[in-house]
Every structure is written in structure tokens, then in C-alpha cells.
Amino acid sequence: MLLHQIAFYVLAAVAIASALGVISFRSAVYSMLSLIVNLMSLAFFFLMLQAIFIGTIQVLIYAGAVMVLFLFVVTMLAPDTESVGGRNPLRWQWGAGIGLGIILAGGLILAVVNGSLARDAHAVGADGLARQVALHGNVEAFGLALFHGFSFPFEITSVLLVIAVLGAVVLGRRILGREE
Amino acid sequence: MPVPVSAYLTVSAILFTIGTLGVIVRRNPLVMFMSIELMLNAVNLSFMAFAHFLNSVDGWMFIFLVLTVAAAEVVVGLAIIVSIFRSRHSINVDELNTLKG
């Protein structure tokens, strides 16, 4: 258990530090790499919470495939973005942003620390996640839920992917026609 | 004593706030977009903590959806940013003045 706690605090420190890195590095490439570290640390959080399958796809798909695409674009555009779109020179904007951030974080932390979960309401018995995982295994429990009770949102994601493909086709085309 | 749910939620809230801050203060759309990804992932951590401590599968499913949505958003968002960059060679949002007025 102590090991668990140490792991949590180390991961939390890594996650927060890398998140700060994302928003404060001058270079977009460093921000990007920092974001990947952040996503990896979240994957370890997921593993700690016994979501083995989601932790794995977080690494494979998110930190892997999606971020590689992102990194590709960032490195392609980075030289140009660094010259013009680096850190904002407006100091007051940082000040105001940090002020707002402290208020937001304060409110949220207050809420989540004081609030308790709906423990009495959660699904127990056959619907309980832990029981299903014990019964079928981690990936199987995920799959059973995804293809039974949650098949409809899963189907809609196919529409989402069709739109993403259309978007890439439409926007990725070389720009034709006149420029105003 | 295992790590309580509020600890996970606190980390999630801090990450979400950092992401929000990034969108507000940075002017490079790529970094703003990364900050949005940061926000979505912070929410995923909350979902995961809730799913675990509520013993409910809905949170897992939500994370799966958010992953898919984020992937689709990355494709479309990067395509828009690249198309703007190609024509202007500048993607600083402060320089996007055509729409002012």
C-alpha cells in the first residue's frame, strides 16, 4: 500500500510538471513532448485504477498514434510558429490567466475534496464493475459493456470517424482558386 | 490506506486548470490545441477515478468515447491549422485580423 501511495505521488508530480511544461515551453515541439509525458503518466494512473485495457490503449492510440500525427504537424510548422506564436508577450494576460486559474482550481478542488461520491447509488450486484472484471477479466468486461449496453455510442463514433476522414480530404487538399 | 478518490480528483482538477490556462494565455494555436487535449485527458482521469470508486462501467465507456472524439478532433483541427498555415505562413491568432470589426 505504501508503494501504491509513493507511486501515486510521483505520478501526480510528473503529470502536473509535464502539464505545466505544455503551456510554458516556448517551443511547440517541447510542449508536444511534454504532452506525451503527461499522457503516459495518465496511462499509469489508469493502470493503478485497474483499468488495464484503457491504460494500454491510452499508450498505444493516444500517446502513440494520435500524438505522432500531432508531432508530425508540429515539427512541420514549428519553425514558423516559434517566430510569431511563442509565449505571449502580454504580461497582464498571464496575470489574469493565472488569477482565473487559481480561482477555477480552488473551486474545483474544494468541490471534489468536500463532495462524496454517490456510493449508495452505484450499481452493485450483476452490474458492478469489479464483479464483472473478476468474472470475465478486464478486457472482456470492457468488451461486453461496449458491445451490449453501450453499443449505440460506439456506433455513433463511426459517424464521427467518417466526418474526420471527410475533413481531412476537404481541408488537406491543395488550396485552389483566388486569395483575397 | 489506499489513495482516496479525492486525491485523483484533485490531480484531475489541477490538470484541467492548467489546460484552461494554456488556452487562455497562449497564442500559438498548436499549443492551444495541446492544452485542449490536456483538458480532455484531465477529465478522463476524473472519469476513471469515478468508474473505479463507484464500481460502475459508465466511466470506462466515456473514456473510450473521449479517446475517439479526441482522435477525430486532432485530425480535423490539425487539417484546419495546416490549411491556414499553408496560405499565410503565420498562425498566430493575434494576427488573424480579417474577422475583426
Added chain:
Amino acid sequence: MIVADSAFTYTPGAADWVRILPELILLGAALIVLLADLATPAGRKGWLALIGLLGVAGSAIAAALLFANGDGQSAFFGMIAADKAALFADFVILLSVGLGLLFSPGYVERQGITQLGEYYALMLLAALGMMFMASATNLMIIFVGLEVLSLALYILSAYIMSRSRSREAGMKYFILSSFASGFLLYGMALTYGATGQTNLQAVRVFMAGNAFHSGTGFGPLLIAGLALMAVGFCFKVSAVPFQAWTPDVYVGAPTSVTAFMSVGTKVAAFLALARVFDVALLSVHATWMPVLWAVAVLTMIGGNIMAVTQRDVKRMLAYSSIANAGYMLIAVVTGTQDALAALLIYLAAYAAMNLGAFGVALAVERSDGTGATLDDFAGLARHRPALSAAMSIFLLSLAGVPPLVGFWGKFYVFQAAIIGGHLELAIIGVLTSVIGMFYYLRVVWAMYFQEPRAVGIPAVSTLSVEPPAPAAAPASASGGGAAVLVAEPAVVAAPAPQEAYQPPVLAPGAWLGLAFAVALTVVLGILPSGFVDLAIQAAHTILR
């Protein structure tokens, strides 16, 4: 609990698929449009709009059959409702996408839009996302539906690739809208944590069975969740502290898309807002009410005052859509059954008149996307009496003049507010409507009582945009491949700059669309009882 099955064993049956028949037909139409695009030669892409319209009509028929004969239950493990409120919203969304499609042929070619197959398919897919969001009875479907419609609209906003204004509108919309989605999603996460449910009916059952204290128990989590969800939704409906993106995106996007999204997004977001706040979380009405009350007041006042200063009619309509969101928020704040009925009536009325007004703006617009300012409308009645008459009807309806449908929308919303104990909102609504009167009637006045623009001024302004136009034809042809090569010369030739003022030319589809919008605005205004009854019926059978 309605849901007896376990999430791990539930299997959808035929009845589930029947309940989402309107959505399925629309999805099928979108895919057929994509396939037909491959077989359609470049000059004949108008047929794709026709296929899309057939899909919309089929979907509307399915929705009508379900409205009359459906069981009004939810489908797919309580994910999506086929209740009458959802079907009524489907009608309004289908009306707006149908009119958007009618306005598109001719206009899109004039704006130099290529890749029309994808354009029409994305319009239909955006409408599909709106229908999902409006029918959602689970937080998950609200989120995914929202993302489906948003992603399609990001692309459509940026569709005029040759125009930096359009691309920037797409990016601005993308960044700000995903930012707001983050807030909405976090709100959903905290609500899920507080109630242990994502199903809205289950949330409602939980709220009914558990004592709510704002300081202890699940209360703090729920309050934070409510606040974050309110922020997300207020952004999506462009309510006032979160409205900054609206005018820029509405002006920068192709006008046919703006017309469609200004209505469709509102229908989807308001239905979802009503289902979350007025149905699932009605028992904590007193907790969230003050926040949305303040947003509603700010939106009505801010939207109307900012609209007064605009000289560009498209921009004015954008601010007017913000103001209208304020009136719709009154209904959500009131939260009674009558208010929900009033919301549906207002949305339907708004769809007819607002799409019509954008349709006229689209007809007047020049090929470079400018030319919808008050000066361009000056004296329009002399060149285009029919167009001016249609615009006058839409604007008078937006202003809330009695025999038109817009009046009934306002009437029922204010009536519901007064009965529901929000007299102050009704008073503010009426007062701000008077401000609205001014900027709507100013356009009417310009069309009928102002001299047309002096001949010299347009000559200069068109000359200044002339140089890029001839250069564009070879540039686009060389970069474009065979299909574009065929299409482009015709596109460029049509809006050739003229010395004298050129009265706008309308495609037959746009005339049909405008005639339809006028008919709806007038007929539903004179004989409102039928559709008001349908809306009341819909609001009373909303799943709870």
C-alpha cells in the same frame, strides 16, 4: 428504473432500430450522396442536393410516422429517446437542413466552393449529430452528438478554402468550441461522480431519492458539475458571456452553412439543455436557476444592444441569433411543461424566419462574400420586389410583429415565464424586443425608403476586387485536376465584376426555399393552433 437489463448483457432488438429510423435514413442519404458524388460530373452537383433533400424528406416522413404511432420510449439501453419532443426537434432540424440544402446550389458555386459531394454529405451528417443530441437521454450521447455536429460544422465553416476569412472562422470555431466541449465534458464527469449515473432518467431517479445539500454528500460535486455544464451549454447556444465567437464564425462561414447552423445548433443544444436541467435535474431547480437567469438577462440585453450597432446584415443577424438565444433561455429557466412547449414553438418559429432571413442575405451577397451591408440593401425593393417582400416578412417576424410566426414564439415564451413566476424575465424580454424592432425595421426601411447605392460607389468597390479574379482561373485550373478544370471557368465567369449595380441572381432552389420559409412564417403565424398543439403534446410526453 426503466432499464432492467444489465449493461453487460443488454442486446438491442428490432424495436430499437425502428425508434431511430429518422436518423438512419438521414445517415443513409449522407452515404449515398458521397457515393453518388463519384458518378456525378462536375457541372451537375446540384443533383447531390436533390438526393440530400430526398433523404431529409424521407427522414421527416419517418419522424412523422413515429410521432403519430411510435411508443415514445427510449432505445438502445436508454441512450436515445424517440419521444415526441425529440421527434418535434427532428422536424425543426430537418427543416433547417432542408432549407440549407435548397439555398446551396448556385450559391456554393458562386463562392468558388469545390468538392460539393463532401459539402452536402457534411451538411447531412451535421444534421444527424444535431438529431442525436436533441434526442439524447444519456450524457454520453449528448457529448458524442455534440461532437458529431461540431466536427462537421468546423469543416463546413472553413469550407471556402480560397478565402482566409472562412478558414479563420473554421479555426476560431474549432478552438473555442473544443474548449467549451472540455468544460461540458468535465461537468458531465462531475455529475456522473455525484449521481453515479450517466443515464438522464437514472439521474432523475437518483435526485428524487436522495436528499440534496449543497455543502455535503454528493452536493458539492453536483454543483461544480452543473456550473461546468452550464458554461459548456451557454457557449454552444452562444449566450452572452460566451458569445464572442458567434459573429465572426457566422460571417466567415458560407452563408448557407450559417443559416443552417444558426438554427440547428440551437435546436440540438437547447433540447439537450432542457433534458439535463429541466428534466433530469429539475429537483435542484433552485440551485441552477439564478445562474441561467443571469445568463438569460445578459444575453437578451447584450445581444440586442450589440445588434443595433451593426451595419453588416449578416453580422446583425448573428447578434440577433444571440438575442434569440436569450429568449429561449427564458423557457429553460422557467422549466415548466408549458415553458418546454414554448421552447419548442420558439425553435420552430425561429427556424422558419431565421433561415429565411439568412437566405435573402445569401441572395444579395457577392461572390467574394461581401455585399450584405445596409448599403447593399438600400433600395433593394426597386430591383427585387419579391426578395424585399420576403426579407420584410422574415424581419418583421423576427421582430415579433403579430400576424407572423415569430410573434407566437415570443408570446408563448413570455406567457410561460409569467405563469411560471418569472414576470421580470418576461418584462425584460418585451423591452429588449423593442430594441430588436429598431434594427430589424432599419433593414426594411433601407430596402423600401432609401435610394439605391450611387452608381459610382459600387463601381469603385468592385474594381478594387477585380484584379484577383482573372488571375484565379488559371491558378485554380493548374492546381486542380480535371474535375476542377471543367467546373472552374463557369464559376468564375458567372460573377464577373460589373460597372453598374448587378441585381442578385437566385437559383431556382433558393426561390423554392424562400417561398417555403415565407409560407411557413405566414401560415403558421395566421393559423398557429395546429403546431402549437403538437408542441404542447411533445413537451408533455418528454421522457422523464
